[in-house]
Amino acid sequence: MGGFRLGSVLGFEIRIDYSWFIIFFLILWTFSFGVFPAVLPDLDAAVYFAMGLTGTLLFFASLLAHELSHSVVARRRDIPVEGITLFVFGGMAHTRMEAESPGDEFVIAGVGPLASLGIAVLFGAIGILAGAAGWPLPIAVVAQYLAFVNLALAVFNLLPGFPLDGGRLFRAAAWKYTGSLRKATRWASNGGKVLGYVLIALGLLQFFGGALLGGLWFVFIGWFVRTVAQAGFRQHVLRESLEGVKVKDLMAPEPVAVPGDTNLDEFVQQFIMDGRHRAYPVVGDQGVTGLVTLDRVRKAPRDEWSQRTVADIMKPRDDVEVASPDQPMTEILDRFGGAEGGRILVIQDGELLGIITRSDLSRWIERSEMLESS
């Protein structure tokens, strides 16, 4: 899913995924039309909306603070954090690598629920102060709800299933106890899968008991937890098996490249139809200039193929995913998703040395797994 950059806080890039708007409006709606009118009847609709909007924005600020706490502690422990994304199920801090010791993992995971607990206490105190100082009632009510929501967030995150913080705490403990990160990850992922199914079951019970929306949310969250738990384990095994492998070990060397002035007719004939690939690096006098894919050709009107060149339609070099030959594979793993045509070009000193595709990667993993299981 796509998204946009919101800005940066403490040096961390903050992004909003478009799916975030779903939960933003859902919470805004629940606050403005459900919760606040029920707690404080007979107020103006505009007041409820103002309360709802304030509450929703502060809720997202709280989520962000939770993720920032993970990020700050990770950075302190020399684990680089690329940024934070807020999406439909909350927030996620992206790290390029995993913790290297159970102690680091424990502290990085544990600080999140602590932060949410701290925020809950803060809003609780504001609520009590507002009541004591005789501030308008809506302020006290919004503060109380934020205290409650943050407390719920802290408790939910402590559930012992990966990818929740509680699952990471559990994994750190199991890692320390067994000495095997893989075993610990498997246990925590299984915990996450069980937790996911429990949430789905609870959601279905609620749904058929009449709480339609609440029930559906439980089902969604349960499904999400289950899926991420499973993907997280695979991702982990992948990272582990790629430990020590460099980009040059996996790349296809001396890739076929297309001269930039080739017109699309020729390109389709000689490279797409007669060639073996669906995407090719484009070269000019100064070396690599971009990447051209079958998809891009398809988007160009067919009657213009004879007049247009691959340089006209290619993805320019600056936007293409690029790696250097001595880079560790684990560093570029996350970039295949965003790479056009699933391809990363391997370039050194401006010279095209090779190309890595997602299928090269899967083939490599498949073979290393076959070797391991024999």
Ligand SMILES: [Zn+2]
């Ligand atoms: Zn967390």
